[in-house]
Amino acid sequence: MHALSTFIDGLSGLSARGWELLQPALSELAYKKNDYLLKTGQVCDALFFISRGYCRAFYDKDGQEINTDFFFENEIATSINSFGQGVPSVFSIQACENLSVVRFDKRRLFEAAAQSTEIETLGRKCLQRIAAKQEKHAAMFKIMNATERYAYMTAHFPEILQRVSLTQLSSYLGLARETLSRIRAKR
Amino acid sequence: MHALSTFIDGLSGLSARGWELLQPALSELAYKKNDYLLKTGQVCDALFFISRGYCRAFYDKDGQEINTDFFFENEIATSINSFGQGVPSVFSIQACENLSVVRFDKRRLFEAAAQSTEIETLGRKCLQRIAAKQEKHAAMFKIMNATERYAYMTAHFPEILQRVSLTQLSSYLGLARETLSRIRAKR
DNA sequence: GTTATTTTGTGACATTCGTCACAGCCGGAT
DNA sequence: ATCCGGCTGTGACGAATGTCACAAAATAAC
Numbered sequence: 001m002h003a004l005s006t007f008i009d010g011l012s013g014l015s016a017r018g019w020e021l022l023q024p025a026l027s028e029l030a031y032k033k034n035d036y037l038l039k040t041g042q043v044c045d046a047l048f049f050i051s052r053g054y055c056r057a058f059y060d061k062d063g064q065e066i067n068t069d070f071f072f073e074n075e076i077a078t079s080i081n082s083f084g085q086g087v088p089s090v091f092s093i094q095a096c097e098n099l100s101v102v103r104f105d106k107r108r109l110f111e112a113a114a115q116s117t118e119i120e121t122l123g124r125k126c127l128q129r130i131a132a133k134q135e136k137h138a139a140m141f142k143i144m145n146a147t148e149r150y151a152y153m154t155a156h157f158p159e160i161l162q163r164v165s166l167t168q169l170s171s172y173l174g175l176a177r178e179t180l181s182r183i184r185a186k187r
Numbered sequence: 188m189h190a191l192s193t194f195i196d197g198l199s200g201l202s203a204r205g206w207e208l209l210q211p212a213l214s215e216l217a218y219k220k221n222d223y224l225l226k227t228g229q230v231c232d233a234l235f236f237i238s239r240g241y242c243r244a245f246y247d248k249d250g251q252e253i254n255t256d257f258f259f260e261n262e263i264a265t266s267i268n269s270f271g272q273g274v275p276s277v278f279s280i281q282a283c284e285n286l287s288v289v290r291f292d293k294r295r296l297f298e299a300a301a302q303s304t305e306i307e308t309l310g311r312k313c314l315q316r317i318a319a320k321q322e323k324h325a326a327m328f329k330i331m332n333a334t335e336r337y338a339y340m341t342a343h344f345p346e347i348l349q350r351v352s353l354t355q356l357s358s359y360l361g362l363a364r365e366t367l368s369r370i371r372a373k374r
Numbered sequence: 375g376t377t378a379t380t381t382t383g384t385g386a387c388a389t390t391c392g393t394c395a396c397a398g399c400c401g402g403a404t
Numbered sequence: 405a406t407c408c409g410g411c412t413g414t415g416a417c418g419a420a421t422g423t424c425a426c427a428a429a430a431t432a433a434c
Contacts, residue, residue, distance in 0.1 A: 145420085146420080147420095175422085178422075178423080178424095179422070
């Protein structure tokens, strides 16, 4: 739980009472590599705080898997659309390594938030961070070409480069594996 | 203000007291076509609820303007990164038509939220909607090619097609104006 | 240590897309 | 009516990217 409390302190913090109210919503879970945290078609009823390992969100386009996101330690993995609107998720979330997570149960989280403004604020800040990540990521595709996108990733998210295979990374950057390989070959 | 109250009711609603607390944060403003709501480099200290007209967010890539977003009636326009983190915005927001907006002042909004959980909840729901929009939009670039992106827009956001010129739309879809013109020519 | 399996690199070629140039069209201003 | 500016379409051509095929390298499994 230590990683989680550091994460929460970085957002807006919680009083002792806030923590107490939050407890019923939390559970520590372990996933094995390739296990699913969420499958396409399911309604996402939880947030997953990643404490160790990493996972990916991917979309199945007639048999071909396209990665739409990666979640590393101290990030929240979820489908915003599914979680927020209560609709089936259009993508899956799968562990890429053995994974330790803290699961936030949606129903219990909302109950806790209803009793404590602190927790409501925490949820807002968390969403703010997710929205900001998506805003930047969406802009990347409009502003940059393939070479620039790769350079941007190496400059701003070197961790992803180190831990994710190029095969997995290519679809996240919106290009073919071979193209990414050739971009890297040019210096 | 009627459009705003309908919008808020659609999120989570507000009691009479909530409305009263929110008032000091709100101001009705009019922008003329081509006026700026936010300029690159400024810190965004407000949310803009669009009640009439529409505006665009665009990034300046060495002289060339690239549209990253459009905001129509009953949407919230802002830079999440700048507003949330208090950092200078990397893009501008500009009126594409004469515009009527309700401005939410950041400082006063936070004061109101501190006094009322309702308003805090409203902020969270609003962010949730923005995050969901970005999540879908970012996925579009990874999952679809140019032709599919255009077809997706016509199917899901016909309003944008009707009101935004193809010249403006092309950069939003991540392609050259001429390419969009040719995609349309093929049936 | 050896064998599978996965990952990465590379060549050949087709397709898509961007860039430049120019023409036609439309609407607003005078 | 005329002019002007912005928007859209189109041709020509080169650059970028995708696809298919296969080999080399790295990693995992036994």
